Amino acid sequence: MDFDLSPEQREIQATARDLLAARSGPAVVREAAQSRREDAALWKEISELGWPGIAIAERHGGQGLGLVELCVLLEQAGAALAPVPLLPNAGAALAIAHGGTPRQQERWLPALAAGSASGAVGAAGRDGCLLAAAAEADVLVVLDDRHGARLIERSQAQVTPLPSIDPLRTYVEVEGEGEPLGGDLAAARDTVAVAVAAESVGVAARALEMTLAYVKERRQFDVPVGSFQAVSHRCAEMLLHTEQARSVLYHAAWASDAEPARLPQAASLAKALAAEAVVSVTASAIQAHGGIGFTWEADVHWLYKRAQMNAVLMGGAGEHRRRLAALLAIAPAG
Amino acid sequence: MDLTFTESERAFREELAAWLAANPPGPEPVGQEEAHFGWRREWQRRLYEGGWAAVHWPAQYGGRGASVVESAIFFEELGRAGAPLPANVLGLLLAGPTIMLWGSEEQKERYLAPILSGQEIWCQGFSEPDAGSDLAAVKTRAVAEADGWRISGQKVWTSIAQHAKWCMLLARTDAQAAKHRGLTYFLLDMEQEGVTVRPLRQITGESEFNELFLDGAFVASENVLGGEGNGWKVALTTLMNERAGLAFFLQVRMRQLLEALIEQARRRERLDDPLLVDRLVGLHMRCEALRLTAYRGLTAIEKYGQPGPEGSLTKWMWSQTNQELCQLAVEVLGAQALREGAPWAYELLRSRGNTIEGGTTEILKNIVAERVLGLPKAR
Ligand SMILES: Cc1cc2nc3c(=O)[nH]c(=O)nc-3n(C[C@H](O)[C@H](O)[C@H](O)COP(=O)(O)OP(=O)(O)OC[C@H]3O[C@@H](n4cnc5c(N)ncnc54)[C@H](O)[C@@H]3O)c2cc1C
Numbered sequence: 001m002d003f004d005l006s007p008e009q010r011e012i013q014a015t016a017r018d019l020l021a022a023r024s025g026p027a028v029v030r031e032a033a034q035s036r037r038e039d040a041a042l043w044k045e046i047s048e049l050g051w052p053g054i055a056i057a058e059r060h061g062g063q064g065l066g067l068v069e070l071c072v073l074l075e076q077a078g079a080a081l082a083p084v085p086l087l088p089n090a091g092a093a094l095a096i097a098h099g100g101t102p103r104q105q106e107r108w109l110p111a112l113a114a115g116s117a118s119g120a121v122g123a124a125g126r127d128g129c130l131l132a133a134a135a136e137a138d139v140l141v142v143l144d145d146r147h148g149a150r151l152i153e154r155s156q157a158q159v160t161p162l163p164s165i166d167p168l169r170t171y172v173e174v175e176g177e178g179e180p181l182g183g184d185l186a187a188a189r190d191t192v193a194v195a196v197a198a199e200s201v202g203v204a205a206r207a208l209e210m211t212l213a214y215v216k217e218r219r220q221f222d223v224p225v226g227s228f229q230a231v232s233h234r235c236a237e238m239l240l241h242t243e244q245a246r247s248v249l250y251h252a253a254w255a256s257d258a259e260p261a262r263l264p265q266a267a268s269l270a271k272a273l274a275a276e277a278v279v280s281v282t283a284s285a286i287q288a289h290g291g292i293g294f295t296w297e298a299d300v301h302w303l304y305k306r307a308q309m310n311a312v313l314m315g316g317a318g319e320h321r322r323r324l325a326a327l328l329a330i331a332p333a334g
Numbered sequence: 335m336d337l338t339f340t341e342s343e344r345a346f347r348e349e350l351a352a353w354l355a356a357n358p359p360g361p362e363p364v365g366q367e368e369a370h371f372g373w374r375r376e377w378q379r380r381l382y383e384g385g386w387a388a389v390h391w392p393a394q395y396g397g398r399g400a401s402v403v404e405s406a407i408f409f410e411e412l413g414r415a416g417a418p419l420p421a422n423v424l425g426l427l428l429a430g431p432t433i434m435l436w437g438s439e440e441q442k443e444r445y446l447a448p449i450l451s452g453q454e455i456w457c458q459g460f461s462e463p464d465a466g467s468d469l470a471a472v473k474t475r476a477v478a479e480a481d482g483w484r485i486s487g488q489k490v491w492t493s494i495a496q497h498a499k500w501c502m503l504l505a506r507t508d509a510q511a512a513k514h515r516g517l518t519y520f521l522l523d524m525e526q527e528g529v530t531v532r533p534l535r536q537i538t539g540e541s542e543f544n545e546l547f548l549d550g551a552f553v554a555s556e557n558v559l560g561g562e563g564n565g566w567k568v569a570l571t572t573l574m575n576e577r578a579g580l581a582f583f584l585q586v587r588m589r590q591l592l593e594a595l596i597e598q599a600r601r602r603e604r605l606d607d608p609l610l611v612d613r614l615v616g617l618h619m620r621c622e623a624l625r626l627t628a629y630r631g632l633t634a635i636e637k638y639g640q641p642g643p644e645g646s647l648t649k650w651m652w653s654q655t656n657q658e659l660c661q662l663a664v665e666v667l668g669a670q671a672l673r674e675g676a677p678w679a680y681e682l683l684r685s686r687g688n689t690i691e692g693g694t695t696e697i698l699k700n701i702v703a704e705r706v707l708g709l710p711k712a713r
Contacts (some may be wrong), residue, residue, distance in 0.1 A: 240702075
């Protein structure tokens with residue numbers, strides 16, 4: 001039993017943290033949000049470092065590491081709100097790696113891993129279709145509960161942008177026949193859901209960090225507001241929610257790499273808890289910032305907005321709780 | 335990262351499970367406190383004879399020198415087997431480790447073996463009427479004499495004092511010193527004049543805990559633990575141990591209660607109610623999050639010698655989840671479950687103590703805020 005990142009994984013984490021701290025600071029994020037544009041130079045650099053293909057097999061041009069390593073990166077990307085399509089690319093690649101035919105894998109994985117092709121991934125279900133996308137995605141993967149999964153090339157796809165409250169990422173709806181994915185569709189859905197959970201945990205952790213810095217500084221009644229229990233206990237709860245979500249996240253990522261039989265339950269647990277955590281933690285962050293937190297000028301709202309989108313992307317907490325009920329046989333399936 | 339158990343951890347679990355299967359604790363006496371404690375005493379005797387009384391103790395003191403993971407496995411299996419905690423749980427988990435860390439060789443020699451065998455039961459005399467969350471405010475006075483100390487004052491909520499031979503006693507030896515400095519940790523013999531135990535009736539109707547009156551009780555000099563004036567530091571060792579091993583026992587017990595509730599709801603054909611199902615799923619999620627967070631804490635202790643931020647969260651998570659689980663059970667099962675003496679009624683009432691005993695949830699939040707998050711001291 002070793003429930004901790006390995007030294008190599010810690011190194012990946014530190015590298016990502018340092019790079020993104022230098023290259024995706026608040027000013028960069030703000031500029032990207034205002035212009036709704038990705039940071040092409042940063043994306044190029046990240047792609048050269050092999051991030052999008054970190055969990056893709058070496059024979060497909062990836063680094064051959066696991067979902068745990070990808071989650072480490074996504075957590076950092078989420079914390080920095082890096083304006084790069086890491087989740088859409090890596091997510092599309094995960095879906096194709098698990099659910100694609102050998103031909104689809106050969107066609108798309110090397111390019112997605114290298115960042116030379118860009119991806120989009122998401123789910124379609126009774127609540128409609130929602131994909132997280134690179135700005136000009138070359139390949140779109142729709143994981144649909146009822147109609148199986150499809151891979152659609154850009155030329156064949158009718159892509160409708162969904163101008164969401166989160167300006168730091170492109171979201172789209174897509175229509176088009178495309179080609180069916182035929183592999184392990186459950187694993188495709190589950191791993192992408194875990195990836196979204198990972199980014200969400202990073203967002204929550206950052207919201208807590210910003211809140212702590214603020215409530216230690218901001219004074220009212222001649223004392224830091226963080227000394228009021230209503231504030232400090234709220235912060236303790238933010239930590240609780242973030243750490244719970246992190247525990248179940250890495251359990252799910254590890255399960256995908258090492259014990260796939262555990263993945264379905266683990267993934268739904270991770271996605272449901274991450275969705276609930278990131279929404280409540282980022283909302284708390286706004287509250288603890290007071291009036292400033294409600295302004296466009298403060299940066300907490302970007303986190304709140306990403307939290308909302310991530311909460312519904314790949315199925316909301318409700319959907320995953322329903323699935324858990326079925327998997328646990330608490331309720332009759334379907 | 336590897337969330338499987340190692341070969342030796344699995345072997346440990348199998349050996350233990352086999353032993354537990356061959357040595358079942360016998361039927362639980364329900365509703366009779368004396369018999370119930372006797373049952374736990376007998377259970378400790380059997381554990382002791384089997385070499386399982388304190389797996390986390392070093393071998394030199396009669397334990398198995400088990401790793402923290404093995405210790406967690408021990409409590410998980412105990413819970414899974416439906417076995418009770420051994421009678422001397424406070425001795426095994428609190429007094430023993432505190433004496434190992436702070437005690438002289440003579441003290442270790444004298445006290446550890448009878449803790450292990452259950453021959454001498456221990457209780458914890460920390461809380462007082464005016465010193466609960468603010469533990470350092472204890473007023474019980476110890477006055478120096480030629481060869482020891484005379485102790486006068488009152489303790490309260492002292493669990494199993496009625497069975498105890500020894501008490502971990504926190505008392506004030508220097509009224510002039512600063513609050514945390516004037517305290518000393520004593521090993522008090524409960525079998526003497528000047529010690530009066532009066533049972534307190536709890537909301538469950540039982541009397542686990544007591545008032546403890548000290549009226550000139552004597553403690554010999556050699557029964558000071560950790561030195562005069564060091565009581566606060568020694569007491570912190572006890573408090574840290576309080577929340578460690580038990581977590582896994584409690585976590586497994588809570589999981590069993592949840593499964594029992596799901597089964598009862600199924601039999602009553604209530605699982606067609608989506609609202610109920612969602613609440614059950616929510617409890618499942620929190621049990622899992624607790625289990626996995628507790629495992630993360632174990633790895634942190636193994637690797638870094640102390641729990642990470644997640645370590646301070648598990649008691650808080652468990653106590654709230656357990657309360658909600660019991661609440662849901664009586665809502666689902668209705669008046670039947672609320673009959674006096676009904677198992678769920680007992681669980682419900684007992685669960686109210688969970689967020690108070692061993693540090694209230696509010697105090698745990700203060701600890702998280704100040705020590706983990708570095709926030710200024712609460713007001
Ligand atoms: C079942 C059970 C068994 C116990 N067994 C033992 C035992 O064996 N030995 C022993 O020594 N003690 C024992 N205790 C006592 C237990 O440790 C205390 O009850 C606990 O520490 C709280 O102290 P108190 O009861 O004085 O409550 P108080 O400290 O008076 O608290 C009252 C309320 O105020 C809140 N509060 C207090 N201070 C703060 C603060 N700074 N910030 C925010 N809120 C605050 C508390 O959270 C609580 O809600 C036991 C208690 C129970 C319920």
